[in-house]
Amino acid sequence: MTPIASPRLVSYLGLASVCLLAALALRRPELVVVAAPFALIVAVGLLWEGRPQVRAWLTLDRDRALEGDEISAEIELNAITTIDLLELHLPVPRGLSVVEGDNPGGLHLRAGEERTVSLRLLCDRWGSVELGELRVRARGRIGMLVWEGRINRPHRLQIYPRPELLQSLVAPLHTQLATGDLLARIRADGLEFADTRAFVSGDRLRSVNWRASARRGELIVNERHPDRNADVVLFLDSFAEARSADEADGTLERAVRAAATLAGRYLERRDRVGLVTFGGVLRWLEPGGGLTQRYRLIDALLETGVEFSYAWKDVNIIPARTLPPGALVLAVTPLLDERSIAALFDLRARGHDLAIVEVAPEDAVSPGPGVDALAYRLWLLRRAGLRARFERSGVAVARWNDDYPLDAGLEGVRAFRRRARLAQR
Amino acid sequence: MLASGLTAWLALVAGPDAVRPVAGIGAAAVVTLALALVSSRPEPVVAALALLAAAYVAILVIDAPTLDARSAVVAATLLAIGELAHLSLEARLAVTGEGGTLARRVGWIAVLAVIALGLGASIIAVVDVLRTGGLAIEVVGVAAAVGIVALLVLAAREALALAERDRVD
Numbered sequence: 001m002t003p004i005a006s007p008r009l010v011s012y013l014g015l016a017s018v019c020l021l022a023a024l025a026l027r028r029p030e031l032v033v034v035a036a037p038f039a040l041i042v043a044v045g046l047l048w049e050g051r052p053q054v055r056a057w058l059t060l061d062r063d064r065a066l067e068g069d070e071i072s073a074e075i076e077l078n079a080i081t082t083i084d085l086l087e088l089h090l091p092v093p094r095g096l097s098v099v100e101g102d103n104p105g106g107l108h109l110r111a112g113e114e115r116t117v118s119l120r121l122l123c124d125r126w127g128s129v130e131l132g133e134l135r136v137r138a139r140g141r142i143g144m145l146v147w148e149g150r151i152n153r154p155h156r157l158q159i160y161p162r163p164e165l166l167q168s169l170v171a172p173l174h175t176q177l178a179t180g181d182l183l184a185r186i187r188a189d190g191l192e193f194a195d196t197r198a199f200v201s202g203d204r205l206r207s208v209n210w211r212a213s214a215r216r217g218e219l220i221v222n223e224r225h226p227d228r229n230a231d232v233v234l235f236l237d238s239f240a241e242a243r244s245a246d247e248a249d250g251t252l253e254r255a256v257r258a259a260a261t262l263a264g265r266y267l268e269r270r271d272r273v274g275l276v277t278f279g280g281v282l283r284w285l286e287p288g289g290g291l292t293q294r295y296r297l298i299d300a301l302l303e304t305g306v307e308f309s310y311a312w313k314d315v316n317i318i319p320a321r322t323l324p325p326g327a328l329v330l331a332v333t334p335l336l337d338e339r340s341i342a343a344l345f346d347l348r349a350r351g352h353d354l355a356i357v358e359v360a361p362e363d364a365v366s367p368g369p370g371v372d373a374l375a376y377r378l379w380l381l382r383r384a385g386l387r388a389r390f391e392r393s394g395v396a397v398a399r400w401n402d403d404y405p406l407d408a409g410l411e412g413v414r415a416f417r418r419r420a421r422l423a424q425r
Numbered sequence: 426m427l428a429s430g431l432t433a434w435l436a437l438v439a440g441p442d443a444v445r446p447v448a449g450i451g452a453a454a455v456v457t458l459a460l461a462l463v464s465s466r467p468e469p470v471v472a473a474l475a476l477l478a479a480a481y482v483a484i485l486v487i488d489a490p491t492l493d494a495r496s497a498v499v500a501a502t503l504l505a506i507g508e509l510a511h512l513s514l515e516a517r518l519a520v521t522g523e524g525g526t527l528a529r530r531v532g533w534i535a536v537l538a539v540i541a542l543g544l545g546a547s548i549i550a551v552v553d554v555l556r557t558g559g560l561a562i563e564v565v566g567v568a569a570a571v572g573i574v575a576l577l578v579l580a581a582r583e584a585l586a587l588a589e590r591d592r593v594d
Contacts, residue, residue, distance in 0.1 A: 002588070003584065003587060003588050005584070006511075007467035007468075007470075007511065007514075008467075008507070008508075008511050009584075010471075011467065011470060011471035011474070011507065011511075012471075012507065013577060013581070014471060015471060015474055015475060015478070015507075016573075016577065017574070017577070018475065018478075019478060020570050020573060020574060022482060023570065024567070024570060026482070026485065026486065028482075028485050029492070029548070029549075029552040029566070030481075030485055030492070030493045030496035030499075030549075031478075031482065031485070031496070032548060032552075032569075032570065032573075033496040033497055033499075033500050033544075033545040033548045033549055034478055034481065034496055034499055034500045034503065034545075035500075035573070036500065036541075036544055036545065036548055036573070037500050037501065037503075037504045037537070037540070037541035037544060037545070038503075038504065038507075039573050039576070039577055040541075040544065041504070041537065042577060042580060043576050043577060043580045046580035046581070046583055046584045047580055047583060051587070084529075085526060106523060106526060107523055108523055108525075108526060108529070141533060144584075145584060
């Protein structure tokens with residue numbers, strides 16, 4: 001620990017010196033009497049009070065939590081020397097807040113005493129946070145020197161996004177080869193009845209529809225739709241975000257929450273899910289399935305942040321394997337940055353099955369009077385025009401804000417895709 | 426309050442010629458101390474203590490008592506004023522402490538004041554015994570003063586060396 005002189009040290013030293021000099025100059029022993037306590041307290045404080053020694057450990061009751069959870073942090077202290085006042089502070093990173101316990105707090109510890117300080121921390125925001133740099137400041141009984149130091153007991157805490165309410169998902173247009181929960185359009189072995197046709201050599205006997213065969217006088221077999229899985233790529237736009245001054249959640253927080261929810265739900269359906277975080281820093285995760293992929297996706301999402309960049313980026317920089325043919329690309333974006341908008345048009349132009357969940361940034365903007373209000377209306381019109389452009393390209397845009405759940409927004413996408421399919425027919 | 430009390434007491438015990446300077450310097454000390462507490466700055470505290478000591482020096486210079494035994498009380502009170510003023514300033518910046526921290530500190534200041542009173546009384550007693558002495562006693566007095574200064578210098582050097590070691594570590 002580093003010693004820092006208390007303001008009293010300089011004051012008392014100065015006062016004692018002046019009094020002693022005055023005592024000599026004026027030949028008055030009374031001034032020595034005045035100086036003596038100040039000189040003595042400084043001398044005793046510097047020579048007698050040594051370096052305070054304390055050991056500390058930090059334990060968290062878990063290393064993974066959901067947004068909104070409360071976790072318990074315990075700081076165990078073991079004082080080797082007596083410390084009159086130990087000020088203890090655990091700096092809490094963004095995303096966590098102290099709801100119970102004194103932080104910073106002060107303690108009196110006797111030599112050999114062990115003490116545990118408990119704190120309750122609220123996980124305010126998803127993210128991967130590191131805490132554990134304990135800051136201590138100790139002073140002795142006299143306190144001419146104050147000792148400051150840091151004790152590093154690093155702990156990484158993964159705060160997973162709170163899942164959004166979601167009843168049903170956007171069905172991809174194309175399915176893949178592996179078995180899943182999605183009804184494929186093709187006809188093959190499966191459970192769901194599709195059609196009947198005449199028996200051909202090689203058909204299995206169990207496929208014969210005996211009732212239809214009896215009516216038609218020839219062997220008729222049932223055709224079925226197989227249950228297949230699909231590839232889904234979550235395209236998370238992290239170029240820009242909208243955040244109001246008083247709002248804790250910006251569009252990025254909600255986008256990550258939506259992406260995590262969608263990833264979890266698609267993986268539950270045995271689909272393969274990939275991730276492209278398209279922003280100042282490009283991150284990607286090739287489509288995969290299972291619990292491992294789920295944790296990989298969540299961990300990748302927790303690393304997401306808005307990194308400022310002037311560089312123009314397009315879909316060419318995304319590795320081709322990340323966007324497999326026939327995959328549903330589900331973009332979660334506030335539609336604020338031209339680069340991500342251009343990339344989405346580009347993806348559509350390349351024939352990808354694309355749907356957009358627009359994390360509406362309008363709530364974060366409060367227009368002023370006069371020209372501001374006019375500019376705000378123009379901005380809203382431009383955004384409506386942009387959505388119309390996407391829809392003309394055959395891309396469904398679901399608007400999602402705090403007023404209604406994600407499911408309501410996705411229902412718009414599902415309805416649009418049903419209508420679009422009917423129109424094609 | 427303690428500073429005001431000390432000023433009032435010094436003005437009361439001062440001779441007729443010393444009352445005005447003592448009261449004036451003491452009032453200035455009280456105002457300085459109040460400023461220090463209001464502005465939450467430690468620097469004016471030492472100025473206030475120096476002014477209170479100056480008020481006492483005024484008594485010693487103007488009234489010129491033979492050997493003033495009240496100096497022990499003045500020393501103990503000055504120490505208590507300084508400690509309480511710094512405690513007040515630290516309490517504003519300090520974090521939430523355990524219950525009883527403040528009471529323990531105040532109790533410790535009272536103990537310090539009593540020790541200061543005893544120390545002052547002892548010095549006065551020794552000086553009184555040795556007052557009749559000649560040059561040898563003068564030499565002993567100067568040596569004691571030099572010794573105290575040397576002790577302070579040694580203590581300061583020790584603290585600086587300790588700080589330097591920590592910086593290197």
